[in-house]
Amino acid sequence: MSVLIPLRALPRLNAILNAASAVLLVAGYFFIRRGKVLAHKTCMLSAFACSACFLASYLYFHFHAGLVRFSGQGPIRPTYFAILISHTILAVVIVPLVLITLTFALRRRFRSHKAIARWTLPLWLYVSITGVIVYWLLFVLYQPIASIPGL
Numbered sequence: 001m002s003v004l005i006p007l008r009a010l011p012r013l014n015a016i017l018n019a020a021s022a023v024l025l026v027a028g029y030f031f032i033r034r035g036k037v038l039a040h041k042t043c044m045l046s047a048f049a050c051s052a053c054f055l056a057s058y059l060y061f062h063f064h065a066g067l068v069r070f071s072g073q074g075p076i077r078p079t080y081f082a083i084l085i086s087h088t089i090l091a092v093v094i095v096p097l098v099l100i101t102l103t104f105a106l107r108r109r110f111r112s113h114k115a116i117a118r119w120t121l122p123l124w125l126y127v128s129i130t131g132v133i134v135y136w137l138l139f140v141l142y143q144p145i146a147s148i149p150g151l
């Protein structure tokens with residue numbers, strides 16, 4: 001992958017994939033509220049594809065780049081770690097939630113789908129949006145990617 005896409009470009013790609021997931025989730029919600037099931041399904045499956053690509057690219061990046069330390073000091077530091085820790089815990093929690101929500105929908109068990117989706121949707125949105133915020137704080141605001149040795 002590093003030949004096609006340089007390693008240093010992956011954090012931005014990851015943020016774009018997270019942002020795309022968030023937009024698709026919001027659009028999918030609006031569609032189902034208007035009774036447009038096919039558009040809802042298309043948005044949600046596309047959000048799932050974006051999040052799956054994000055996970056693969058995220059793991060690939062950290063496998064090769066290692067841990068990137070946050071260099072911000074002062075009040076932004078506890079803020080950053082509060083966002084990062086909540087983001088990471090919920091990112092683990094939403095994996096089974098998303099799979100169960102999708103399975104119910106694809107088996108046409110819509111009552112169960114709707115019941116669990118009311119949790120899945122806001123948690124997934126939180127994870128996608130905080131993913132973009134973490135990227136921005138870590139790689140744009142406090143430590144431009146070009147300044148990281150080896151990238």
Ligand code: HEM
Nearest residue numbers: 032037041044098101102105106110111114117118120121
């Ligand atoms: C993991 C991805 C998905 C999420 C997060 C999700 C989210 C939701 C949410 C939040 C609702 C309730 C909307 C409301 O408040 O009225 C809903 C309803 C619904 N979803 Fe999904 N959805 C997903 C995937 C799918 C897929 C793949 C289908 C395939 C057809 C689907 C079909 C439906 C239908 C038919 C309803 C209406 C159920 C009813 O009102 O009885 N969803 N979904």
